Amino acid sequence: METRIERLCMANGLKMTGPRRAIxxxxxxxxxxxxxxxxxxxxxxxxxxxxxxxxxxxxxxxxQHGILERRNLGSRRARYEMSGExxxxxxxxQDSGKVIEFDEPETEQLMRRVAAxxxxxxxxxxxxxxxxxxxSEPARAEPERAGKIPAx
Amino acid sequence: METRIERLCMANGLKMTGPRRAIxxxxxxxxxxxxxxxxxxxxxxxxxxxxxxxxxxxxxxxxQHGILERRNLGSRRARYEMSGExxxxxxxxQDSGKVIEFDEPETEQLMRRVAAxxxxxxxxxxxxxxxxxxxSEPARAEPERAGKIPAx
DNA sequence: ATAAGTGCAAAAATTTTGCTTGTAA
DNA sequence: TTACAAGCAAAATTTTTGCACTTAT
Numbered sequence: 392m393e394t395r396i397e398r399l400c401m402a403n404g405l406k407m408t409g410p411r412r413a414i415x416x417x418x419x420x421x422x423x424x425x426x427x428x429x430x431x432x433x434x435x436x437x438x439x440x441x442x443x444x445x446x447x448x449x450x451x452x453x454x455q456h457g458i459l460e461r462r463n464l465g466s467r468r469a470r471y472e473m474s475g476e477x478x479x480x481x482x483x484x485q486d487s488g489k490v491i492e493f494d495e496p497e498t499e500q501l502m503r504r505v506a507a508x509x510x511x512x513x514x515x516x517x518x519x520x521x522x523x524x525x526x527s528e529p530a531r532a533e534p535e536r537a538g539k540i541p542a543x
Numbered sequence: 544m545e546t547r548i549e550r551l552c553m554a555n556g557l558k559m560t561g562p563r564r565a566i567x568x569x570x571x572x573x574x575x576x577x578x579x580x581x582x583x584x585x586x587x588x589x590x591x592x593x594x595x596x597x598x599x600x601x602x603x604x605x606x607q608h609g610i611l612e613r614r615n616l617g618s619r620r621a622r623y624e625m626s627g628e629x630x631x632x633x634x635x636x637q638d639s640g641k642v643i644e645f646d647e648p649e650t651e652q653l654m655r656r657v658a659a660x661x662x663x664x665x666x667x668x669x670x671x672x673x674x675x676x677x678x679s680e681p682a683r684a685e686p687e688r689a690g691k692i693p694a695x
Numbered sequence: 696a697t698a699a700g701t702g703c704a705a706a707a708a709t710t711t712t713g714c715t716t717g718t719a720a
Numbered sequence: 721t722t723a724c725a726a727g728c729a730a731a732a733t734t735t736t737t738g739c740a741c742t743t744a745t
Binding site for chain 2: 502
């Protein structure tokens with residue numbers, strides 16, 4: 392079976408080598424936001440000859456071709472995820488460190504307009520919300536007018 | 544004269560030492576988003592005995608107390624800026640690497656609601672837009688319906 | 696007085712690179 | 721065949737730490 396990333400590599404004219412295939416597979420199957428170490432560990436299971444240097448070179452390459460995106464998500468090391476058709480948000484639980492992903496297409500459009508207002512064409516965006524679980528009920532639609540603003 | 548950061552340090556019960564005062568001053572006067580090296584270089588001018596280790600320890604401390612915020616802004620190293628009353632955006636010019644800051648209070652409110660919708664109380668947020676100068680005119684209000692979407 | 700901060704140098708952690716060998720197109 | 725990729729180990733970068741000494745409270 393061929394992964395989406397592999398197709399993207401072909402489309403970008405990248406040589407499809409064993410290591411790249413393995414790393415592409417690992418990325419495709421990753422649920423969260425792996426860092427380089429995780430990628431290496433996993434790819435290493437598919438082919439123990441794969442070196443850490445190759446993982447670094449590969450993610451850099453993939454990133455340059457827009458196949459991957461690098462994030463930080465509050466952690467020190469860089470973390471990676473496949474680029475989607477459109478951007479999405481990350482909501483990081485400050486207590487657990489867990490990352491929740493979700494779409495918000497309207498906001499993306501809004502950001503596009505904001506950039507345009509400053510004379511820029513939006514290429515990509517990163518929106519990271521840091522928060523903690525609200526003690527009150529989860530809030531159905533768009534409750535709390537403006538609510539108490541947390542201390543920051 | 545006493546800087547805002549110094550006041551914040553006092554308010555947080557932090558010992559006001561020479562190095563901290565110098566670093567606070569440097570941060571107050573910084574226009575952009577200095578990284579640790581820059582901070583050290585500048586603080587070093589105020590007092591040549593200040594070590595890089597102290598700068599690292601100090602920014603970590605300030606960050607823990609919410610006095611400073613750490614950003615990446617597309618660069619590899621961490622960059623710092625004072626926390627403001629409210630969050631603001633960063634628009635990074637992909638060609639020049641220059642960072643433009645601006646407020647967008649309504650969006651902050653919107654993000655607060657988005658977080659609430661997922662059962663979270665927003666503590667802070669990072670919004671980074673990456674773009675390049677539009678070739679057309681800077682666009683006055685909210686032009687280009689949806690415009691050609693860059694290749695990504 | 697004393698708990699906390701600092702400098703220095705050493706170490707850890709993260710990322711890149713030089714060079715030789717291997718390999719996809 | 722040949723330009724590009726990989727492995728390995730060494731180097732470069734970025735950040736943290738141990739320890740003896742200093743300093744703000």
